[in-house]
Amino acid sequence: MNKKRKLAKRYFKILNFEEKESPSGYYLNFNSLNVEEFLRGGRVQKIQPQENSLIFLDDTLSTNERLTKVKEKEFGFDFRKNKFEAFNLAFYKNGISAKINKDLKIIFISKTSQIIRNFFFIKNANVKIVEFYTGKGFSSVSNRFLIKNSIVEHQMISNNSSNSFVQDSFKLEHSRVIQRSFIKAKKGFNLKAFTFDVLESEVKQKLSVINSGSQLWISSLGKVFGKSNVEISSRGLLLGSSTFFENLLDCDKNSKSSSINTDIRVMKEKNAKVFCLPSLSVNNKNCSARHSFSMIELDKDEIKYLKAKGIDTKSVKKIIKENILKWWRS
Amino acid sequence: MKFEDSKVYAILGPNGSGKTTLAKAIMGIQKISKGKIFFNSKDITKLSPEKRAKLGIFLGFQQTPELEVSLQNLLFAIDGEKAYEKINKLKSFVEELDIDLKRELIGLSGGEKKKLELFEFLYMQPKFAILDEPDSGVDIDSFKKIVKAIDFARKEFNPTLVIISHYENIFNYIEPSFVYVLKDGKVAKSGGKELIESIKRYGYE
Numbered sequence: 169m170n171k172k173r174k175l176a177k178r179y180f181k182i183l184n185f186e187e188k189e190s191p192s193g194y195y196l197n198f199n200s201l202n203v204e205e206f207l208r209g210g211r212v213q214k215i216q217p218q219e220n221s222l223i224f225l226d227d228t229l230s231t232n233e234r235l236t237k238v239k240e241k242e243f244g245f246d247f248r249k250n251k252f253e254a255f256n257l258a259f260y261k262n263g264i265s266a267k268i269n270k271d272l273k274i275i276f277i278s279k280t281s282q283i284i285r286n287f288f289f290i291k292n293a294n295v296k297i298v299e300f301y302t303g304k305g306f307s308s309v310s311n312r313f314l315i316k317n318s319i320v321e322h323q324m325i326s327n328n329s330s331n332s333f334v335q336d337s338f339k340l341e342h343s344r345v346i347q348r349s350f351i352k353a354k355k356g357f358n359l360k361a362f363t364f365d366v367l368e369s370e371v372k373q374k375l376s377v378i379n380s381g382s383q384l385w386i387s388s389l390g391k392v393f394g395k396s397n398v399e400i401s402s403r404g405l406l407l408g409s410s411t412f413f414e415n416l417l418d419c420d421k422n423s424k425s426s427s428i429n430t431d432i433r434v435m436k437e438k439n440a441k442v443f444c445l446p447s448l449s450v451n452n453k454n455c456s457a458r459h460s461f462s463m464i465e466l467d468k469d470e471i472k473y474l475k476a477k478g479i480d481t482k483s484v485k486k487i488i489k490e491n492i493l494k495w496w497r498s
Numbered sequence: 499m500k501f502e503d504s505k506v507y508a509i510l511g512p513n514g515s516g517k518t519t520l521a522k523a524i525m526g527i528q529k530i531s532k533g534k535i536f537f538n539s540k541d542i543t544k545l546s547p548e549k550r551a552k553l554g555i556f557l558g559f560q561q562t563p564e565l566e567v568s569l570q571n572l573l574f575a576i577d578g579e580k581a582y583e584k585i586n587k588l589k590s591f592v593e594e595l596d597i598d599l600k601r602e603l604i605g606l607s608g609g610e611k612k613k614l615e616l617f618e619f620l621y622m623q624p625k626f627a628i629l630d631e632p633d634s635g636v637d638i639d640s641f642k643k644i645v646k647a648i649d650f651a652r653k654e655f656n657p658t659l660v661i662i663s664h665y666e667n668i669f670n671y672i673e674p675s676f677v678y679v680l681k682d683g684k685v686a687k688s689g690g691k692e693l694i695e696s697i698k699r700y701g702y703e
Contacts, residue, residue, distance in 0.1 A: 470563045472527040477618070478551030478576050487575055491566040 268293050276300065284309045290343075291316045299324045301332070308333040315343045315369075322347045330356030330382070337361075340369035347373045350496055353382035353409070361387040368394035376496035377404035378489055379411050379440075387414040388430070392455075396426045403492050404434040406442055407485075413444040415459065421451040428457040435464055435488065499678060499685060501626065501658050508669055508694065509662045511680035512702045517662045518560055520680065521628045525557040526550045537626065554625035558615040558632055560662075565603040569614050573599075573621060588620055591650070595643050608635030616647050620654075627651075628660040633668045645671040666698050 265287040276299040278284075288297070290313065297320065301309060307328055313320065315338060322345065326334050332353070338345055351360050358379075364371055377386065388400050400415065415430045428448060436442055446459040466488070474484045499520075501507055511517050522528035524535060526547035534543045542550055565572075573581040585592070585599065592599060595613040606614070612632055619627055632644055645668070651657060661668065669691065677694055679687040681702065687693060 467563065470565060472547065473559065473563050473565075474572070475547040476525045476527055476551060476557050476559075477572060478548050478622075479572070480548045483575050487567055487571070490571075494566070 267291075268295055271295065274298070278303070286311045287314075288312070289314045290318045290320060292318060294319045296321045297323070300327075301325065301334075302327045304328075304330065306331040308335075310335045311337070313338045313340075313345075315339070315345065316341045317343060319344045320346070324348070325350045325352075326360070327352045328354075328358070330354065331358065332356075333359045333361075335359075335361040336363070338364040338366075338371070340364065340371065341367045342369060344370045345372070347371070348375075348496060349373070350376045350493070351378070351384070351386075353377070353379045353384045355382050358382050358384045359387075360385070361389070362400075363387075364390040364398070366390065366392050366394075366396045366398060369396050371396070371398045371400075373400045374496055375400075375402040376492050377402065377406070377411070377434075378492065379404065379409040380407040381409050384409065384411045385414070386412065387416075389414075389416045391418045391420060392423045392426050392428060393420045394422065394426070395424055398427070399429045401429075401431040402433070403495055404432075404436075405485075405489060405492055406434055406436040406440040408437055408439050410441045411443075413442070413461070415445070416447045416449075417457070418449040419452055419455040419457060423452050424454050426452070426455045428455070430459045432461045434462075435466055437466055501660060502675075503658055504656045505675040506652075506659045506661065506672060508674035508677045508691075509660060509680060510664075510666075510677065510694070510697060510702075511686070515680040515686075516683035517680055518630055519683070521557055521560075521630050521660075521662060524550075524628060525555060527557075551622075551624075556619055556622050556624035556627040556657075558612075558619050558627065558629040560630035560634070562603065562611050562615065564605070568600050568602050569597075569618065570599040573618075584621055588617070591617060591620055591647060595640075595647065609637060609640045612636050612644065613640060616644055620647060620651055623651075623655040624657050626658045626660075628662065630662045631664065632661065633663055633665055641668075648672055666694050669694050 266289070268288060268290045269292055271294045274295065274297045276297075278299075278301055284307075286309075288295075288311070295318065299309070299311075301307065301324075309324075309326075309332075311322075313322070313336070320343065322336070324334065324336070324347075326332055326349070334349070334351070336347065336349075338347075345364075347362065349360065349362070351358065360375070362373060362375075371390070373388065375386065377384065386402065390398060392398055398417065400417075402413065404411065411434070413432050413434075415432070417428050417430065419426055419428055428450075430446065430448075432444060434442055442463055444461045444463075446461060448457045448459055450457045471481070471484050474487065475481070479487070509517050509520070519528055523530045526542070526545060526549075530543070534541055536542065537550070537553060537555065542553065545553075570581070570585070573585065577584065595617055597610065597613050597617055599617070603611075603614070612635065616629075616632060619629065629648075632648075633641055636644060648659070649672070652659070659672075661672065661674070663669070674691055674694070677687075677689055677691060678685055679693065679697065679702065686702075
């Protein structure tokens with residue numbers, strides 16, 4: 169694993185990324201995700217949700233009517249009538265630490281540029297968590313999930329204009345997680361790290377990326393135990409940018425009958441740089457593993473066809489972007 | 499080559515003679531090494547494909563790319579909300595051609611692609627349309643529907659129609675005013691519809 173890490177760093181340099189230590193490296197130590205650490209929480213404010221539906225808000229909604237309406241329609245919930253200011257404050261400043269043992273829907277909407285750390289301990293519950301981040305300047309969001317006997321749908325939309333660090337770490341036992349992330353990177357250095365430690369569980373990750381001129385590192389690092397299924401798929405549109413895809417997955421010797429599938433498909437413009445580092449370590453003969461990576465330049469025939477129908481280049485790109493979003497939503 | 503208003507032209511020629519290249523050059527998606535293209539006395543040689551389309555030039559492609567987008571969404575990208583109204587007017591043809599406008603343009607059969615291209619032709623109502631092999635890869639029922647749609651277009655907005663085909667059969671139903679035969683990228687023969695009969699009998703040689 170260390171050799172791979174060194175190799176990754178070397179290519180990181182080739183792609184002209186900034187000289188920064190990859191925060192994802194830390195998460196290679198999966199033992200760091202345990203209950204004790206969880207409950208320590210540091211500066212993070214601890215909460216015990218009481219409501220059936222827990223909503224976190226910040227000032228984005230009061231200033232962005234359009235977004236409010238879109239989200240209200242999507243979740244069938246009147247944000248303006250249901251503000252939980254105490255939770256909002258906790259989230260807005262440092263993040264939260266929550267023990268969840270009942271069915272919940274949690275929504276974060278923020279344009280914060282601060283450092284947020286969230287810790288969730290989910291047990292025997294069906295939880296949906298939606299995070300929506302926009303904003304300028306540096307921002308860092310770190311989520312850690314410890315999930316037991318639960319079903320979790322985690323959705324994250326990151327639309328930061330520059331320098332964002334998004335790190336989601338999962339430790340799963342007898343659970344099912346669907347994670348859908350949408351990263352729109354415009355400039356600066358951006359990182360999306362997805363790490364998981366899976367015991368007899370199912371993980372499905374869908375990641376959509378539109379990178380229009382930033383240095384972006386996308387990592388999926390995982391270790392699989394017991395009978396588990398992991399499916400990681402990414403779609404990207406890379407426009408004049410540097411993007412690094414890293415998939416390092418390890419099927420443990422105790423991972424009987426597990427399956428690992430990773431699939432990356434990207435479409436790039438001529439001057440965009442892309443590097444993909446797949447690494448599957450399968451230590452059990454009963455495991456199945458598959459990796460695929462395909463990269464195409466923006467299809468000239470496709471563009472010519474659309475232009476011949478009277479659609480200009482800008483709209484052509486818009487259509488392609490919408491297709492990526494459509495895949496993500498499906 | 500000259501194409502007059504509201505007339506029907508047939509373009510024939512053996513494989514690799516340059517029929518599709520000519521169509522693409524007129525549409526602006528194939529660069530030309532020499533010569534000029536005029537449309538309504540305006541030099542459009544350097545005009546982009548989308549601008550040519552907006553002037554009223556249409557190309558019904560012989561082969562369409564696989565696209566994760568439906569024809570309906572493409573039409574919305576062109577016309578916005580107006581597309582609803584225009585599609586509604588052609589509702590009978592959606593049923594007649596048996597097409598699904600909401601289906602993504604992936605994994606379609608040759609016949610389905612042709613019918614969608616033809617629907618687009620009816621929708622756009624161009625002044626000048628090139629239909630590149632509209633009859634290839636279609637069954638007899640679809641062929642009849644395609645002919646019916648072209649007839650409708652001639653009655654409704656009467657465009658200049660250039661039909662490229664390998665099969666003479668289509669010209670039994672849509673009679674051309676003039677025929678061009680291409681060979682090695684050049685016009686080898688031209689004349690009236692009797693030229694089709696001659697090709698049918700003696701081939702391109």
